[in-house]
Amino acid sequence: MASDTTAAVPSPSPGQEGTAPARARGEERRSRRYRRDVRWSPYAFITPFFVFFAAFGLFPLLYTGWASLHQVELTSPNDMTWVGLRNFSRLLSDDFFWNALRNTFTIGVLSTVPQLLIALGIAHLLNYRLRASMFFRVAVLTPYATSVAAATLVFVLLFGRDYGMVNWALGLVGFDHVDWQNGGWSSQLAVSTIVVWRWTGYNALIYLAAMQAVPADLYESAALDGASRWQQFVHVTIPSLRPTILFTAVVSTIGATQLFGEPLLFNGAAGATGGSDHQFQTLGLYLYEQGWVNLHLGRASAIAWAMFLILLLIGAVNWLVSHKLRKGMTS
Amino acid sequence: MARLPQVAQGDDQLTAQRAGRQLHGGRLTYAVLIVFTAGSLFPLIWTAIAASRTNTRLAQTPPPFWFGGNLFKNLQIAWTDANMGTALLNTTIVAGSIAAGTVFFSTLAGFAFAKLRFRFKNLLLVLVIGTMMVPPQLSVVPLYMMVAKLSWTDQLQAVILPTLVSAFGVFFMRQYLVEALPTELIEAARVDGASSWRVVWHIVFPVARPAMAVLGMLTFVMAWNDFFWPIIALTQNGSPTVQVALTGLGRGYIPDQSVIMAGALLGTLPLLLAFVLFGRQIVGGIMQGAVKG
Numbered sequence: 129m130a131s132d133t134t135a136a137v138p139s140p141s142p143g144q145e146g147t148a149p150a151r152a153r154g155e156e157r158r159s160r161r162y163r164r165d166v167r168w169s170p171y172a173f174i175t176p177f178f179v180f181f182a183a184f185g186l187f188p189l190l191y192t193g194w195a196s197l198h199q200v201e202l203t204s205p206n207d208m209t210w211v212g213l214r215n216f217s218r219l220l221s222d223d224f225f226w227n228a229l230r231n232t233f234t235i236g237v238l239s240t241v242p243q244l245l246i247a248l249g250i251a252h253l254l255n256y257r258l259r260a261s262m263f264f265r266v267a268v269l270t271p272y273a274t275s276v277a278a279a280t281l282v283f284v285l286l287f288g289r290d291y292g293m294v295n296w297a298l299g300l301v302g303f304d305h306v307d308w309q310n311g312g313w314s315s316q317l318a319v320s321t322i323v324v325w326r327w328t329g330y331n332a333l334i335y336l337a338a339m340q341a342v343p344a345d346l347y348e349s350a351a352l353d354g355a356s357r358w359q360q361f362v363h364v365t366i367p368s369l370r371p372t373i374l375f376t377a378v379v380s381t382i383g384a385t386q387l388f389g390e391p392l393l394f395n396g397a398a399g400a401t402g403g404s405d406h407q408f409q410t411l412g413l414y415l416y417e418q419g420w421v422n423l424h425l426g427r428a429s430a431i432a433w434a435m436f437l438i439l440l441l442i443g444a445v446n447w448l449v450s451h452k453l454r455k456g457m458t459s
Numbered sequence: 460m461a462r463l464p465q466v467a468q469g470d471d472q473l474t475a476q477r478a479g480r481q482l483h484g485g486r487l488t489y490a491v492l493i494v495f496t497a498g499s500l501f502p503l504i505w506t507a508i509a510a511s512r513t514n515t516r517l518a519q520t521p522p523p524f525w526f527g528g529n530l531f532k533n534l535q536i537a538w539t540d541a542n543m544g545t546a547l548l549n550t551t552i553v554a555g556s557i558a559a560g561t562v563f564f565s566t567l568a569g570f571a572f573a574k575l576r577f578r579f580k581n582l583l584l585v586l587v588i589g590t591m592m593v594p595p596q597l598s599v600v601p602l603y604m605m606v607a608k609l610s611w612t613d614q615l616q617a618v619i620l621p622t623l624v625s626a627f628g629v630f631f632m633r634q635y636l637v638e639a640l641p642t643e644l645i646e647a648a649r650v651d652g653a654s655s656w657r658v659v660w661h662i663v664f665p666v667a668r669p670a671m672a673v674l675g676m677l678t679f680v681m682a683w684n685d686f687f688w689p690i691i692a693l694t695q696n697g698s699p700t701v702q703v704a705l706t707g708l709g710r711g712y713i714p715d716q717s718v719i720m721a722g723a724l725l726g727t728l729p730l731l732l733a734f735v736l737f738g739r740q741i742v743g744g745i746m747q748g749a750v751k752g
Contacts, residue, residue: 162652169655173571174583176564177624181590184621188598188605195600205604246495253492256484266738267496269745270503273730275684277705278723282502285509285517285716293505293522329499330745337746386594389686393706412596412687420691425600432597439594 196429203423215430225431227406228414229438231316235391235410236384238320244376247328248369251335252361265336268329276389279322284309284394287318309394315408322390327383331376338372339365374450381442385435388412411435503727509720510534517716533721537708541722542695546704547729553618553689553700554682560623561678562671569632570663574645584633591626595687606692613697618689622682628674635670636663673744676737683730701726 196215198208219225254264271279286293287308295305308318342365350360366373387410391402400417402409409417411431419428484492511530512523537543571577572584602621611617640663648658664671689700695707708714708722734741 158652162654165655166649167577170571170575170577170580173567173575173655173659174629177568177587177626177629178583180564180620180624181626184602185590185593185598188601189593191601191604192597195604205607250492250495253484253488256482256488258484258488258492262739262742264492264496265742266734268499269738269742270731270734271499273680273684273734274503274727275702275705276686277702278506278727279502281705281719281723282506282509285720286502286505291518291520291522296520296522325499325502333742333745340746382592382594386596386687388596415596415599416691419600419603425604429600432600435594436597439592443592 192429192432195426196433198426200425200429201423202420202425205425208426211426215427216434218427219430219434224406224409224414225434228402228409228411231402231406231408232385232387232410232412235316235320235323235387235408236381238316239323239387240377240380240384242320243324243328243380244331244373246324247331247376248335248366248373250328250332251339252365254332254336255339265333268332270329271326272330274326276326277393279326280390280393283318283322283325287321310404310407312405312407315394315403319387319390319394319408322394323384323387327380331380334376335369335372338369342368370453374446374453378443378446381446382439385439385442386412388416392416411438503731506720506724506727509717510724512717514715514717529717530721533717534725536715536718537722537725540718541704541708542699543701543704543722543725546699546701547725549615549698550683550700550702550726551729553615554679556619557622557682558675558679560619561625561628562675564624565628565632565674566663566667566671567659568629569634569636570640570659570667572629572633573636574640574642587626587629591630599688599691602688603691611692613693615693615698617692618685618700621688622685625678628678631674632667632670636667639670640666673740673747676733676741677744680730680733680741 195208197210197212199211199215200208250268254261254268258264287295289295289305289307289309292308294308298304298306306314308314346364346368347360350364355363391408391410391413392400394408395401395403400409400413400421402413411434415428415431415435418424418431507530508523508526509517510533512527513529516523516527568587572580572587606612606617644662644666645658648662653661684702685700686702690703690706693699693703695703699707705719705722705726708719
């Protein structure tokens with residue numbers, strides 16, 4: 129790195145052997161360089177982030193809005209015909225869009241709610257003093273290391289209609305075979321299961337971290353007041369974790385809104401339709417289908433903006449809720 | 460230079476401090492945890508079992524619960540059919556570059572936000588955090604247009620460059636350095652006349668090393684498993700990542716399930732290995748990022 133040659137450890141500079149004015153000039157130059165360095169280097173350090181974000185985040189974001197007002201085809205992305213809001217108005221009368229929106233919502237609820245509830249319970253258990261506690265923590269996190277692709281392919285097999293292990297196990301206890309891929313609610317449940325499997329452990333660790341930050345004397349005084357373990361959990365742990373729970377709820381909701389890989393690959397060879405009857409097509413998948421299967425980039429952009437608006441809406445609701453909660457706590 | 464005191468505590472230490480007050484888990488605790496752990500690990504183990512069987516055996520009930528003798532044959536077919544060698548190499552390059560870039564740029568920016576004084580600092584930090592809210596789907600269409608225009612389709616930089624910086628990374632490093640890096644240390648170096656870059660190189664990087672390692676691992680796992688953008692920017696015939704190659708395996712005319720499982724195993728194995736070796740650090744990193752994030 130070039131730094132070592134410009135190193136500013138006061139080294140004997142040429143000026144030192146010269147006359148006094150020359151030395152003063154050298155010193156002045158050095159201090160000017162030093163001031164410049166102190167003043168501008170913070171900007172130099174943060175510039176890479178902003179340059180990359182501007183190029184690959186902000187510009188595309190705005191350009192998506194621009195493209196959503198045009199008819200653009202994937203085959204010739206540079207030919208853009210202005211169509212105004214037509215892409216959006218078509219979306220509103222598009223059954224597949226509403227279907228995808230509904231599916232995104234139901235799959236989102238089916239995956240987020242159990243995921244966070246189970247994570248809370250597991251975190252509580254991991255918070256006890258345990259033998260092999262590190263083993264449990266690592267093991268619980270392992271699904272996080274699996275990719276969407278690998279996980280979904282395994283679950284496709286486990287949820288197979290004729291020979292899948294889930295149906296085999298259900299058969300043992302006397303249930304009929306469920307057609308996990310072609311059913312309505314069953315396919316959504318199966319897709320949600322993949323999400324729950326991959327992310328529960330991750331959230332459990334986040335909760336565990338928050339639990340370990342709860343002051344122990346809160347529990348002690350609760351115990352002195354005669355609170356049972358369950359009451360301590362409800363009245364001490366949960367309130368202390370409220371910000372964390374809110375945080376994970378927001379993150380999981382954003383994740384659920386963007387669900388894409390699981391429904392794409394759960395479909396096997398059939399492509400981006402989200403099942404034979406679009407029964408588990410999500411918004412993310414619908415965007416992909418419009419853009420990269422039907423080649424309508426303009427419409428895909430409109431879907432992207434619709435998703436963004438939904439996220440903003442969720443953000444606003446979340447803000448309201450947390451605001452209310454905070455108010456409720458102080459009053 | 461002198462080792463600095465470690466400010467960040469491992470959670471083991473924390474546990475030890477509270478040991479006296481914390482209750483032991485009962486038998487029920489262990490039972491529930493073991494069941495949950497088994498559920499977490501089972502699909503992975505079963506991937507290996509299915510990969511060691513034949514396609515015909517997988518189309519029978521009951522499903523196999525133990526390993527068969529076909530593992531190496533299936534791995535070999537998956538390796539050649541899905542071009543797994545190239546895919547693994549590509550993914551290593553992609554995830555490695557993204558992790559290295561993210562760690563480097565995040566440390567620089569995190570240091571500036573944690574310890575340096577400059578105008579608009581707070582506003583800019585809020586901007587960084589705000590960028591976390593922008594979903595990747597929103598930029599995927601123009602990103603694709605850009606990549607097509609630059610003729611980057613099917614080239615690895617199309618996947619690397621857009622993810623080279625991360626707002627989470629900047630925030631993570633800032634939070635770490637605020638506590639871990641004593642301001643006096645920087646001031647002392649400044650008095651000695653050290654340039655900013657020298658401060659970064661000789662003080663910030665050594666102090667930040669534990670957090671850099673954690674951020675690097677988290678970013679690597681995320682980049683390795685990324686799916687949405689790679690499947691758009693890369694094709695199965697060009698230079699796929701493991702995830703893209705896997706989808707190709709699943710879409711054959713007569714998909715051979717045992718081979719697909721072998722491919723899934725190949726794509727997951729490197730990360731599982733990393734989990735066995737560095738699991739403790741990864742867990743610590745997630746928990747640390749969580750408390751402060």
